[in-house]
Amino acid sequence: MPSSSYTVSDVMTHTAIAIGRDAPYKEIVALMDQWKVSALPVLEGEGRVVGVVSEADLLPKEEFRGEEPLPDEFADVAKAGAVRAGELMSSPAVTVHPDATLAEAARIMARRKVKRLPVVNELGLLEGVVSRSDLLKVFLRKDDEIEAEIRRTVLAGPALVELDVTVTEGVATLRGALRDRSLVPLLARAARAVEGVVDVRMDLGPS
Numbered sequence: 001m002p003s004s005s006y007t008v009s010d011v012m013t014h015t016a017i018a019i020g021r022d023a024p025y026k027e028i029v030a031l032m033d034q035w036k037v038s039a040l041p042v043l044e045g046e047g048r049v050v051g052v053v054s055e056a057d058l059l060p061k062e063e064f065r066g067e068e069p070l071p072d073e074f075a076d077v078a079k080a081g082a083v084r085a086g087e088l089m090s091s092p093a094v095t096v097h098p099d100a101t102l103a104e105a106a107r108i109m110a111r112r113k114v115k116r117l118p119v120v121n122e123l124g125l126l127e128g129v130v131s132r133s134d135l136l137k138v139f140l141r142k143d144d145e146i147e148a149e150i151r152r153t154v155l156a157g158p159a160l161v162e163l164d165v166t167v168t169e170g171v172a173t174l175r176g177a178l179r180d181r182s183l184v185p186l187l188a189r190a191a192r193a194v195e196g197v198v199d200v201r202m203d204l205g206p207s
Contacts, residue, residue, distance in 0.1 A: 006195045008105050009098035011137045012119050012130040018043045019053070021086035025061070028053055028085060037129075041118040042089045047125045049118045051089030058088065095120045098127055102135050102195065109135075141196035143167040150174075150197075154190045159183065163204070165191070170198030178204045 017031060018041040031040060032055065039054035060080035082088045096105050096117045105117060109132060119128040147167045155163050155174075160183075163176035172191050178184065184202060191200045 006102055006138055008096055008100045008119055008130050011134040012128040014128040016126055016129040018126060019085050023085040025083050039116045041126055042085050043126060049093045049095055049120050049124055049126050051091035052093045053085050053089045057090060093118055105130055106135050138195040139170060146194060146196045149194050150191055170196060172197050173201045173203055175203045
């Protein structure tokens with residue numbers, strides 16, 4: 001029961017806005033505002049990603065304006081005095097490869113608490129950027145497209161010929177007669193793995 005093969009390269013933004021190490025603070029803020037992004041990759045050489053400057057890296061300049069920092073805030077204070085991308089950036093950058101699955105990208109974002117990931121090739125060169133909203137694009141798939149994929153990839157096989165699926169607003173309902181009840185959790189897991197499926201419901205009777 002193969003699942004969908006969507007990868008980061010299918011949903012990422014291929015034209016990424018990036019900066020160099022020497023980009024000044026105000027230019028970084030202006031670019032973020034212009035392109036409506038919350039972070040920018042920092043490049044050196046032929047396009048190798050060496051860090052990322054995010055809104056969180058920029059905020060200490062305002063946060064500690066005229067305030068005395070606490071001992072555990074000294075690292076942020078250093079960024080409050082920074083004026084170039086190389087001083088402001090978080091390094092090494094948290095990145096993802098274009099052939100990573102959407103689930104892998106989502107897990108990286110969740111674990112590292114970031115909203116966007118630079119997409120790099122095996123040499124570390126920037127190929128694009130993937131954001132949280134990019135990962136949600138699969139939920140824009142049409143119901144009939146999802147149905148067709150479930151029939152083709154999940155319900156293929158002689159033991160499943162009496163089964164069918166309907167998808168409404170991304171919710172897949174599998175119906176029909178099933179002799180081997182041990183297949184129920186496998187079917188549910190395989191259907192849920194199809195990109196764009198919001199939930200899976202089972203309406204399966206005995207054969």
